[in-house]
Amino acid sequence: MVFDTVMGIEEAKKEVLKCARCGKCRSVCPVFLETGDETRVARGRISLAEAIFQGEIFYTPELRDYIYSCKKCLRCQAICPSEVNFSEIIDALLEGIEKNMGIPRLARLILRHLLPRRRLFDLTLSIASFGQRFIPGERRGTLRHLPLFFMGNRWLPPLAGQTVLNKYSHAKGPANPKMRVGFFVGCLTNYVYPDMADSLINVLNKLDIEVIVPSQQVCCGIPARSLGDSTAARKLAEKNREVFEAEHLDAIVSGCGTCTLTIKRDYLKILGESWRPMHDKIYDINVFLEKFTRYDTTPLDSTVTYHDPCHLRWGQGIVEEPRKVIGRCATLKEMASPERCCGGGGIFSLIYRDLSMKIGEHKIRSIERSGAEKVVTSCPGCMLQLSDLAAAKNLSVEILHVVELLDRTLKENGKAATAVKQKTGAGNQP
Template sequence: MLTKEWQTEIHKCAKCGKCRSICPVFIETGKESMVARGRISLADALRNGEIFHTELLREYLLSCKKCLRCSHICPSGVDYDFIIQTMLDDLANNIGIWLIPRIVFSIFLTRRGIFNLLLKIASVFQRLVPLKRHGTMRHLPFMFMGGRWIPPLAKKPVLKKYRGMKTIKHPKMKVGFYVGCLINYVYTDIADAVIDVLNHFEIEVVVPQGQLCCGIPARSLGDVKTARRLAEVNVAVFEKAGVDFIINACATCGRTLKKDYPRILGEQCLKFSNKVYDITEFIEQYCNYTTKLQNTRVAYHDPCHLYWGQNISKPPRDILRRSAVFQEMENPERCCGGGGVFNLLHYDLSKKIGEYKATAIEKSGAEIVATGCPGCRLQIEDLLAARNSPVKCTHTIQVLRDAILPPP
């Protein structure tokens, strides 16, 4: 439903065009329909009945990466994300959601057991698919999408691996770990590092088994019903766990839990959202620690949903400076080109956007590039694999773990 709040937000836009200077999609395409100002003009036309809900309109909306940089730089303070999301919700309500995403969202995302079975089957196919270039591995939903680099699915998901948690004798506090899909099914090494580090700080970590996807894939396509259902389950599961804080290691999941859930569920969700911390934010605010500086050159990539979405940039850098030989890359906050649904629908464009990032990483002279989002890690590994680059990508918490804990 196109509300008065939505219309008011549209009128804030002065059409100054400042968004054109920083939009990663516009920089590559030069198309006015693919920048905040242009899409807001489409919103105004929709409001006035000059255009209607069509697949072409959906295409323009989904060409947005939702990196949030335009809202951050906008001199008029336009909440661009709210404008676009409202349009996507309204469009889905009027002409529906594509069949396959609708099935995935309504059946698989809301039922962990069925989703696990689907990915288990996918992992079998993954082993059978021939590799087309060095490092290339493919699995659903990328099975037939060419030679992109995709890491193998984990043999055991995080939620299964940490079903029975180690208890701390005299814990300083108890935190819940919101895992997220990529970490749960692919980058389980990130979860290992999160739990190892927090346990080292004498913090008890629980991984609630009933947690589901944060809902951002469904939300991105306007499936409000599924997004709300996932949010309700996650809030209930963590409230039942009785934790002091909720920790996450995914920039996109973190922003969704903090910022989107109150919009989806209302103010009753604030008690939950106010407990949510990115792992680096939490460590710098609540943990005292010493490190053994590692002789490894490390650069840092700012995930959009951490830097622009949560205003978190100093904590990960502080951690890296205390853990390794930190080397700042050129424009570290520039988008890597990932972006979830955007990456699936506009893979070639995402690669073009990411080329600058891959070059900046290599120019930095770093051996490792750390980041705070598994989605960015996925994209950066793909970009570096295409260049046969020796640079490795990891999560900031893994660099810290190596600096405070002896190797096993």
């Protein structure tokens, strides 16, 4: 067993001992609620971790399946009365799997050699984007079934003709900006949702904020973290550090809940305390807008419902800020259980596609029953999953990012808008 080199193994062992085996996590875990399988909930996985750490059981394909089927949604962690840091445990298990059993060669190649080389990754995806047009097979509206190695059997909107990082390869902004803000774009926004990036940049520019989009930034590293490849995760984190530290920014914003959580929380673990000054400047876009800007709008004549991305709500405790932004743009009609997971989530939704869609069925029913014209969320991963779910159910509902709604409102009904410069930094959690 290779444990000595697993990052955070000692912390994980301590966290395992904190679990009181109360089973409260069973009441909320989206995977357990669908499968009813004790080995697929935090309590069961913690028992497995304890047995592994004590050398009573070994890594096997069956055990790997129990660990990979965790969505890392952090719902259990948010509700746990014993405050078990489940994230530490699952990360150590994933890394243990990678070190003891390895990961598929192709995945390793992509994580270690493709993701850190942006030009090469661009080239690969532009070939895929071109090929996407000629792939025979089913279509659901604009969604295409992609039988490509990196998307399994997911459905995807067309890949962007021009990526965000190529489009905004240098600074863009007002003449006398009040703040200089870096935009961490993230892969899904860069390659699939460039409109969301356009909106985020438009909104910030309108608020007198200069937006820097460093063209050499790379993937946040979440796919590597999800497969326990700490070498690849470190390589990506170091590259992003080099790129963003060079820009001397007042703040860094991201429109993806998962990217924000990764570059804040995980980079602190990967890069250590030297990342702290940058960590303190990183903001989810909703939090940034609420903290540093003021704008006056007349809400559009439209009803929207909001879906809470897990990594925003459970990972960072961000609940009110997106709702406040939406409230200034339209009539917010809460769906039943807006906090319930949509079933999406990177590697999980590729490996466990059927389970992912089953989890999402509750969400799509809630959306339908809300009667809202639009679903707004704040994570491109959730947008992808919601599009897939809506298309599968033939539900005609527009799916938008919060900043797209705000951009539209400022264009149609905006009155005054500006940034309110104040100190960024400490106290900005997690």
